[in-house]
Amino acid sequence: MTRPETARDLTHPAREDIHLGAVLHALSDPSRLQIARLLDTLGDETSCSVMDLEVSKSTTTHHCRVLREAGVIRQRYQGTAKLNALRRADLDARFPGLLDAILGAADECLHGGPHHR
Amino acid sequence: MTRPETARDLTHPAREDIHLGAVLHALSDPSRLQIARLLDTLGDETSCSVMDLEVSKSTTTHHCRVLREAGVIRQRYQGTAKLNALRRADLDARFPGLLDAILGAADECLHGGPHHR
DNA sequence: AACGTATCACGACGAACATCGTACTACGAA
DNA sequence: TTCGTAGTACGATGTTCGTCGTGATACGTT
Numbered sequence: 001m002t003r004p005e006t007a008r009d010l011t012h013p014a015r016e017d018i019h020l021g022a023v024l025h026a027l028s029d030p031s032r033l034q035i036a037r038l039l040d041t042l043g044d045e046t047s048c049s050v051m052d053l054e055v056s057k058s059t060t061t062h063h064c065r066v067l068r069e070a071g072v073i074r075q076r077y078q079g080t081a082k083l084n085a086l087r088r089a090d091l092d093a094r095f096p097g098l099l100d101a102i103l104g105a106a107d108e109c110l111h112g113g114p115h116h117r
Numbered sequence: 118m119t120r121p122e123t124a125r126d127l128t129h130p131a132r133e134d135i136h137l138g139a140v141l142h143a144l145s146d147p148s149r150l151q152i153a154r155l156l157d158t159l160g161d162e163t164s165c166s167v168m169d170l171e172v173s174k175s176t177t178t179h180h181c182r183v184l185r186e187a188g189v190i191r192q193r194y195q196g197t198a199k200l201n202a203l204r205r206a207d208l209d210a211r212f213p214g215l216l217d218a219i220l221g222a223a224d225e226c227l228h229g230g231p232h233h234r
Numbered sequence: 235a236a237c238g239t240a241t242c243a244c245g246a247c248g249a250a251c252a253t254c255g256t257a258c259t260a261c262g263a264a
Numbered sequence: 265t266t267c268g269t270a271g272t273a274c275g276a277t278g279t280t281c282g283t284c285g286t287g288a289t290a291c292g293t294t
Contacts, residue, residue, distance in 0.1 A: 024141045175256090
């Protein structure tokens with residue numbers, strides 16, 4: 001039956017409406033940065049459920065929403081699952097080098113040095 | 118009271134103690150991003166007072182403090198003035214390409230819009 | 235249709251943040 | 265020493281954020 005289209009609409013900002021401040025803020029949270037890293041390593045068809053974050057399910061949903069509204073990821077439904085993908089092409093076009101620098105820095109940060117935890 | 122020599126001690130994180138999340142969060146604020154851009158264009162000996170931000174003096178002080186504690190800028194006193202400098206060498210060493218990507222994106226962001234200049 | 239699974243929307247709550255004004259300190263010059 | 269300038273510290277306030285639990289929704293399978 002035709003559902004009232006209000007339910008599963010996912011709004012994404014257009015490429016030119018992606019704002020630097022929003023992207024930086026979105027990726028400044030450790031959970032969200034990890035989501036971005038996961039999507040970068042696991043590929044473009046990663047469901048929310050496979051991300052094993054240290055927060056609850058609803059919080060994960062919230063973080064994915066923030067990332068989507070900032071233009072960092074794209075989300076689409078496939079059955080009961082929601083697949084997430086980095087908007088690499090859009091981000092690279094709008095902010096060249098930014099995504100690579102941040103993801104590279106995150107890798108460096110997490111297992112590159114003798115830092116505590 | 119146990120006041121050390123002067124109240125003008127400025128604590129900076131060591132290069133290894135600069136954290137990506139703190140840097141991204143610091144630069145996600147428009148005022149702080151602008152401060153970083155000013156320091157990038159005006160050079161390493163820029164006083165707080167020449168930054169003409171749309172916020173009050175005490176708020177500017179606060180933003181500079183956040184940037185310093187995140188490791189983005191270095192501050193030192195010279196007489197009554199406090200000079201600010203980007204910690205470009207430290208940031209480039211720790212997060213290669215990050216600062217350039219962010220500053221470049223900020224320029225793109227501000228000059229690409231439908232505004233003058 | 236009924237059920238189970240995956241996900242979301244909503245509301246709540248404490249923590250963190252951005253902002254301000256005022257009172258204060260430090261330094262150089264008169 | 266007195267004064268003016270540059271910047272700080274502190275407290276207050278309204279806002280945003282991160283987190284959670286609960287109830288609802290959509291989809292595939294039975």
